Amino acid sequence: MITPLEWSIIGLSLKVSLVAITLTLPLAYGLAWLLARRRFPGRFLLDALVHLPLVVPPVVTGWLLLVLLGRNGPIGSILLDWLGVTLVFHWTGAAVAAAVMALPLMVRAMRLSIDAVDRKLVGAARTLGASPWHAFRTITLPLSLPGILAGAVLGFARSLGEFGATITFASNIPGQTRTLPLAIYTSLQVPGAEGVVTRLAIISIVLSLAALLASEWLVRRTSGGNAHVL
Amino acid sequence: MPMSFDIVLRHATGENSIAIDHHSDASLVAITGPSGCGKTTALNCVAGLITPQFAQISVNGRTLIDSERNVSLPAESRRCGYIFQDARLFPHLRVSANLAYGMRMRGAAHTDVDHAAVIDVLGIGGLADRWPATLSGGEIRRVAIARALMSGPEFLLLDEPLSSLDKARGEEVLGMIERIHSQLSVPMLYVSHDPAEVARLTQTIIKLG
Numbered sequence: 001m002i003t004p005l006e007w008s009i010i011g012l013s014l015k016v017s018l019v020a021i022t023l024t025l026p027l028a029y030g031l032a033w034l035l036a037r038r039r040f041p042g043r044f045l046l047d048a049l050v051h052l053p054l055v056v057p058p059v060v061t062g063w064l065l066l067v068l069l070g071r072n073g074p075i076g077s078i079l080l081d082w083l084g085v086t087l088v089f090h091w092t093g094a095a096v097a098a099a100v101m102a103l104p105l106m107v108r109a110m111r112l113s114i115d116a117v118d119r120k121l122v123g124a125a126r127t128l129g130a131s132p133w134h135a136f137r138t139i140t141l142p143l144s145l146p147g148i149l150a151g152a153v154l155g156f157a158r159s160l161g162e163f164g165a166t167i168t169f170a171s172n173i174p175g176q177t178r179t180l181p182l183a184i185y186t187s188l189q190v191p192g193a194e195g196v197v198t199r200l201a202i203i204s205i206v207l208s209l210a211a212l213l214a215s216e217w218l219v220r221r222t223s224g225g226n227a228h229v230l
Numbered sequence: 231m232p233m234s235f236d237i238v239l240r241h242a243t244g245e246n247s248i249a250i251d252h253h254s255d256a257s258l259v260a261i262t263g264p265s266g267c268g269k270t271t272a273l274n275c276v277a278g279l280i281t282p283q284f285a286q287i288s289v290n291g292r293t294l295i296d297s298e299r300n301v302s303l304p305a306e307s308r309r310c311g312y313i314f315q316d317a318r319l320f321p322h323l324r325v326s327a328n329l330a331y332g333m334r335m336r337g338a339a340h341t342d343v344d345h346a347a348v349i350d351v352l353g354i355g356g357l358a359d360r361w362p363a364t365l366s367g368g369e370i371r372r373v374a375i376a377r378a379l380m381s382g383p384e385f386l387l388l389d390e391p392l393s394s395l396d397k398a399r400g401e402e403v404l405g406m407i408e409r410i411h412s413q414l415s416v417p418m419l420y421v422s423h424d425p426a427e428v429a430r431l432t433q434t435i436i437k438l439g
Contacts, residue, residue, distance in 0.1 A: 118318075120314070120316070120318055121318055121320060121321075123274075123277075123279045123305070123318075124312070124314060124318035124320075125320075125331070126278070126279065126304070126305035126306050127277050127278075127279070127305055127306075127308070127310055127311075127312040128306075128331050128332035128377070128378075128381050129306050129309070129332055129381060130306055130331075131304075131306050138331070139320060142322050143321070143322055
C-alpha cells in the first residue's frame with residue numbers, strides 16, 4: 001500500500017497547493033474584478049501579463065521566477081536581506097511557482113462570474129442605501145461565489161499538477177519541492193519503480209476528482225441549486 | 231415652503247437629449263414621452279445612478295445634486311425608493327431578506343412606514359420565505375414596491391410600474407400606488423408612456439421627447 005515516503009509526498013503536494021491557492025485567491029479575485037468592472041489605462045497590458053503563464057512554456061515562467069526571485073534577483077535579494085527568506089530550493093518556492101501558474105485560470109473563472117453579475121443589481125443596492133463597498137460585499141461577492149469556487153478548484157488542480165515552473169525555479173528536492181508530479185517523474189527514471197508511479201498517479205487523479213466534486217457540492221449548496229461548476 | 235420637486239436637468243446621450251425645468255408642489259409628478267426619449271435616464275439622474283452633464287435637483291428642499299456648487303450626493307445618501315421597471319430583486323436573497331436589505335441600511339427611517347401595513351397592503355405576507363425566481367410577475371412587482379417603501383425613502387421613483395402586468399394585475403398595483411400616495415406623504419416621480427394611466431394619477435406632467 002502507500003508507503004510513509006509516499007504519504008509525505010502527498011502531504012507536501014497538498015501543503016504547496018493549498019498555500020498557493022489560499023494566498024492567490026484574494027489577488028486573483030481583485031484582478032478579476034478590476035478586469036471585469038474597470039476601464040483604466042494599462043488594462044490590456046495587465047490582462048496580458050496575468051495570462052502570460054498560460055501561454056508561455058512553464059520552464060520559461062520558472063526561469064523568469066528564478067531571475068526575479070532568485071537570491072541575486074531584484075526581488076529575491078530584497079526578500080533575503082530584509083526577511084531572510086529564500087524561495088529557491090524551498091517548498092515556499094514551489095508554492096510561488098504553483099501560484100503563478102494557477103493565477104490565469106483562477107482569474108478567468110472569477111472574471112466570467114463577475115461579468116455575469118448584473119450591474120443593475122448593484123445600482124439597486126445603492127439606491128437602498130448601500131455604500132459601494134457594502135454593495136460589493138452583499139451583492140457582487142456572493143453572486144460571484146460559484147466563480148470563486150470554480151477558480152479555486154481549477155487553480156488547486158493546476159497547482160497539484162505543476163511541473164515545469166516548479167522544477168526550474170524550486171528544483172526537485174525530496175521533502176522540500178518534490179511534489180506528486182516531480183515524484184512521478186523521478187520514479188519513472190528509476191528501473192522497477194512502476195508500482196510507485198502507478199500509486200502516485202492514481203492518488204493524483206483521486207485528489208483532483210475529490211476537489212472537483214467538493215466544489216460542485218459547495219457551489220450547489222451555496223447557490224440553492226441554481227449554479228454549478230461542472 | 232420648499233417645493234416637493236425642484237428639477238433642472240440637462241443630459242445628452244448618443245441619440246437623445248433630456249431637458250427638464252420643473253418646479254412644483256405637486257406630490258405626484260408624472261414623466262411621459264415615447265419610448266427611448268430618456269425617461270428612465272432622467273430617473274437614474276435623480277437617483278444618482280448616472281451623473282448628468284448638468285443638474286440642480288432638490289426634493290422637499292433637500293439638495294441631491296447641484297452642478298453649479300459642485301454638490302452631488304452619492305446614490306446611497308439620496309434616500310430614494312426606486313421601483314425599477316425590471317424590479318431588480320436580489321436573486322440570491324429570499325423575499326424577506328430582499329425586503330430587509332434597505333431597512334438594515336437606513337436604521338432610522340425618515341418616513342415612519344409601518345412595515346406590517348406595507349406587507350398587508352401589498353399582500354405579500356405569504357411570500358417571505360420564497361426565492362425571487364419562484365415568484366410570478368405580479369408578486370415580483372409588489373415585492374419590489376414593498377422593498378422600496380420599507381427602506382424609509384424620502385421620495386419614490388417609479389419606472390413603468392405597470393409594465394409586464396396584465397390588465398387586472400396592473401389595475402391592482404395602480405390601486406396600491408394610489409393608496410400609498412394618499413396614506414404616505416412621500417413625493418413621487420412616476421414614469422409612464424400611457425396617457426390614461428397618468429391622467430388618473432396626476433395633473434402635473436413633465437413631457438419628454
